[in-house]
Amino acid sequence: MAMYALGMSVLQDVIAFEKTKVKQVAYADDLSGAGKLQDLSHWWELIQANGPTIGYTPNAAKSFLIVKPEHYDGAVNIFSGSGVVVTKEGQRHLGAVIGTEEYKKEYVGEKVSEWVHEVEVLSAMAKTEPHAAYAAYTHGLQHRWNFVMRTIPDISPLLRPLEESIRTPSYQRY
Numbered sequence: 001m002a003m004y005a006l007g008m009s010v011l012q013d014v015i016a017f018e019k020t021k022v023k024q025v026a027y028a029d030d031l032s033g034a035g036k037l038q039d040l041s042h043w044w045e046l047i048q049a050n051g052p053t054i055g056y057t058p059n060a061a062k063s064f065l066i067v068k069p070e071h072y073d074g075a076v077n078i079f080s081g082s083g084v085v086v087t088k089e090g091q092r093h094l095g096a097v098i099g100t101e102e103y104k105k106e107y108v109g110e111k112v113s114e115w116v117h118e119v120e121v122l123s124a125m126a127k128t129e130p131h132a133a134y135a136a137y138t139h140g141l142q143h144r145w146n147f148v149m150r151t152i153p154d155i156s157p158l159l160r161p162l163e164e165s166i167r168t169p170s171y172q173r174y
Contacts, residue, residue, distance in 0.1 A: 007054045064091040096151035108158045116165040
C-alpha cells in the first residue's frame with residue numbers, strides 16, 4: 001500500500017489543483033474531483049494520459065460525473081465519447097451518497113430495508129443464541145448504521161423503520 005501511495009503521489013503532482021483548478025481527494029485508488037466542467041474534463045484527460053504510466057488505470061465506466069440539473073446537457077456534451085457516466089440524480093461515493101434528495105432517500109431506504117431484515121434475523125437468532133445475536137448487533141450492525149448517519153446528513157426520518165424494528169418485535173408490529 002505504501003508503494004502504491006508513492007506512485008499515486010506522482011499522479012497527484014500532475015493533476016494538482018494549481019494545474020487543473022479541480023479540488024480533489026484520493027482514497028486508495030479512488031480519485032474524486034470537484035470543479036467547473038471544462039476543468040474537470042482537462043483533469044480527466046490528464047488522469048487518462050498519465051495514470052497508466054504509474055500503474056493507475058482509470059475506468060471510465062466506473063467513473064461518475066454528478067452535476068446539477070441545469071448543467072446536465074453541457075456535461076453530456078463535454079464528456080461525450082469519454083465513457084464517463086454523467087448523472088444529475090446522484091451516485092454512491094465511498095459508502096455515502098452525493099446527489100439529489102430523492103436519490104438520497106432511495107439509497108438510504110434500500111439500506112434501511114436491508115438493516116430491518118438483518119435485525120429481524122438477529123431477533124430470531126436471539127431466541128436460541130442471545131449472546132451471539134447481541135455481539136453481532138453491537139459489533140457489526142450498529143457500526144454500519146453509524147457510518148451512514150455520520151456521512152449522510154438529515155436522514156433521521158428515513159431511519160424510522162429501523163428504529164421500529166429494534167424497539168418492537170416483528171410479531172407485535174402486525
